[in-house]
Each structure stands twice: as C-alpha cells, then as structure tokens.
Amino acid sequence: MFIESIEKSKKNLKISDKIKIFDTTLRDGEQSPGIALTVDEKIQIAKRLDNIGVNTIEIGFPAVSEGEKESARKITELEPKADLCGLARVVKSDLDALLDCDLSYVHTFIGSSQLHREYKLKMSKETVIEKAVEAVEYGKEHGLTVEFSAEDATRTDIDYLIELYKSVESAGADMINVPDTVGVLFPSATKILIERLKEEIKIPISVHCHNDFGLAVANSLAAIEAGANQSHLTINGIGERGGNASLEEFVISLIVAYGIKLNIDTKQLYNLSDYVSKVTGIKIPPNKPIVGGNAFAHESGIHVDGILKNAATYEPIAPELVGHSRKIALGKHTGASALKSKLNEYNISMDENQFCNVYDEIKALGDKGKTITDADLKAIAITVLGKSKEENIKLLGLTVVSGDSVSSTATVKLQINDEIKETSHIGVGPVDAALKAIEELVRDTIAIKLEEYNIEAITGGTDALAEVFVIISDDKDNKSTGRATKDDVIMASVEAIINSLNKILYIRDSLE
C-alpha cells in the first residue's frame, strides 16, 4: 500500500534526534513592511513563544534602535526557558549593542554570494571570511553562543560557501545557518545542499527559508530530511516579502506527517497565531493551513456528511490539536445532513415541508453568492416556521422605481384567493409605496393598519440579510405578526406584510 511505502521511505531519512525550533517572528517577522512592534508587544509575543516551548527566540536586532535594545533587555529579564538570541552584522558595534542587552546568544551574518559581496558589501571573498571569523572570535571571547549565517547562501558558489563555513567553524562558531535569503531553493536541491554541507561541517546546521515561491516550509522539511538540526520559523510565516517558513505548518508537518516528537504545546498554536495577527496587523488568509479560518471549516454537503459520520474523512488532524475549532458553514454547497445538524444544534424542529423551504432559501441565497451565517439560518428558520399554512394571499410580482428625481413608486401584483389584482402607488420611499399598494389591493378583503415595522441587518455589509418584523391590526382589533428574511430590504418588507396578512386572515376565519 502507498502509506506503507511512505513509512518505509521515512526510515531512509537522515533526521536528527533533536530538532531545534528557532523562532524569528520578532526579528525577520518584524522586518515585514508595515510591522513595528512596541516593547510591550514584543514582550507579550516572547512570553507566548516561550510558553509553547520553542528552543530559541530571536528577539530582534539590538543595533537597530534604542527601542530594540530596551525590548531585548526586558525580555532577557523575564528569564524565559527558551534561549534568547539577537542578530548582528559581522561588525563590532552590532555585537557590542547585543552584549549591552545581556544577551548570551548572537546570530551574526554576512552576505556571501557574489551579488552581495560585489554590489552590496564591496568586499572581496577574503575580506568577507576575515570579517566573519573576527565576529565569531569576538562573540566567543565574550562568552556568547554564536550562530553564523552566510546570507544568500543558496546563491553562493558552493566551494566558497564551504570555505566560509569551515572558517567560522574553526573560529569557534556553535552552529552554521543556511539562509535561502530570496527563496530560490526547491526541496530536492535543499537536500543536496544540506547533505553536502553535512559532509564538510561538524557543528549543527540550521536553515532559514524564505517563501518567495511558496516553498519555505517544504524546503525547511527537506533540510530536516537531509539531517539539518534546526529551522528558523515565524508565526503565520510573516517576514520579508513572501515571508518565512511558517512555524505552525512546519511543526505540525514534523509531528503528524513525519511522526517526530517535539516539545511544542501545539494546542496554543491557534491562539498564538491569532495574537500575532492582531498585534502585527497582518491578517491570516482564510485558507492558511493549520490556523486559517477555513482550516477546519466545511461547507460542501458531501464533506459535511462525511465529517458528521467521522471527522477524519475530511480532516487530516483534529482541530483541537492546534487549539482551533471545527465550523460547519452554510451556503450554496450545503447538503441536507449539514442543514439538519445545524437545526439540531439550535434545537429548531420543523416538518419536512418547512425543512425543504429553509433548504431552498439557503440554496437560492447561495446562488446569489451569499454566505449564510448561523444568525441568518436562525432568522430564515423562524420566518419559515412563522408562515401561515393557509396562504390566501400570494405575491405574484413587485416592481419599484426610486431615485432622487422621481417619486418612489411600487407596482404590486397579488393573488387574493382566486383573484389576481395589480396596482401602483407612490410613497415616501419604495417600502412605503409597496405597503400602500398592498393596503389598496387587500382593502376589499380586509382593512389593515401597520402597527409596528422593524428592520435589522443580520450581519454586516451591504449584502447582509435583512430581517423585517411587522405587526398589523385589522378593523376588529385582531393583531398578527409577520416576519421575513431576505437579501433585499423591499422584498423582505413586502413578504413580512404578506406573511402577517395571511396570519390575520387565518385568525379571523378561526374566530368566525
């Protein structure tokens, strides 16, 4: 079976016994245009990252600003379980800024590709190695844990890259990091690169994958398959341009797909992702794996039917594993099982005919491109349940003309018992005109007075469903309510009046 062959192929992977989760939400994540976290926000995110159990938190780049130094100091004072790391160029003043914050772990970097050396740094290959070695030695002399990155490693000539990494290894670096700075790697190339570096370098190897082509998580996992010991990640995958490898996707893939044990409290992932999204202002797309609004939401009838029978049919993991929750959405693709389960959830019972009416209404709204919220469903169900079974008056047609240079006019066509009648009326607005036309059409059958008219938008937005509630009275002081829910305010008003008219006629008949 295919699954068995996957299990066998896992045995050939060179996965390390101890994979470290290095979070860089507060450093590379914060480098996303538009994000600037305050000291307090950084502290709050760091606390939450520590709580879920990441191994290392890159708290920022101390040389950047006074605020950056202040947050580094304050996070250090919290004495979290996680190692705290700061970024520094291979420049003495950057390392001093970091030491000044009492950090004990530096992630120091310099561009290694020809592009970076020649155009950005204007340094020879030799100078880059010299500066990298000096920075590593300076960090070690000051008792720091040193992780060294060859920025743009994946566009660097491999022999030179190995020479640079070997030099920093000899200088005492504790770990080398391989940044795919502009996200050009693909999984099989990542494996080849990491396997090659593993042959040459004895200290642990980390990767830092960017998501320019949407491959950051896949490349990070490929690196792990080849024996990498650590991956740099960010919550929600935020970071420069297309972002970094997403922590939640990487962690869940490792645990679930690869069967690797990690000391991460996955149940906090959803809340952490939501918190980071709110604080940074970077919204999570609904289809974002693991934490997106649709990650455990189902609308299609066939899927919901399967989910209700056994959730595993259409969910690879239970939402509880990541602290998320399952959602059954209603819309164009809703099936009867889904609708029944929703109505049960709200203790709404109805006969087969009423059920079909609710089902048809949902399909009709879905065809107009509308998503139906739970509040919409309740309103539709109440309307259907409130409809008189005896419909003496039926709406056959409604046309309204309205604008700032014409009088609002409504033409209404009704079937009253067996007779078809039509009239037009003007009013102060289209709803008023339609109601006056109805009053006129039913006058021979019943004289009515509108006692109360209420309209509410159920959800936000201009296409929200409108729920209209009316009370009418007749000349014998009978009163009846009417309700209708539609995506069109005028239609909802007219249907609510007709609903109450049918009910009042039914009341009169029963009293006679």
Ligand SMILES: CC(=O)SCCNC(=O)CCNC(=O)[C@H](O)C(C)(C)COP(=O)(O)OP(=O)(O)OC[C@H]1O[C@@H](n2cnc3c(N)ncnc32)[C@H](O)[C@@H]1OP(=O)(O)O
């Ligand atoms: C891939 C990455 O994510 S790298 C990290 C990116 N993060 C940031 O840039 C953090 C925000 N940056 C800043 O606040 C500022 O750029 C600072 C404080 C770091 C530096 O500011 P400035 O001194 O004004 O320099 P500026 O930003 O104009 O240019 C960067 C300088 O650093 C040099 N440089 C870049 N990387 C390195 C490095 N790793 N080691 C040594 N020098 C470097 C550049 O060549 C340039 O030098 P030059 O001015 O002699 O040409």
Ligand SMILES: CC(C)C(=O)C(=O)O
């Ligand atoms: C500093 C380095 C590791 C980096 O962020 C990158 O190359 O993307």
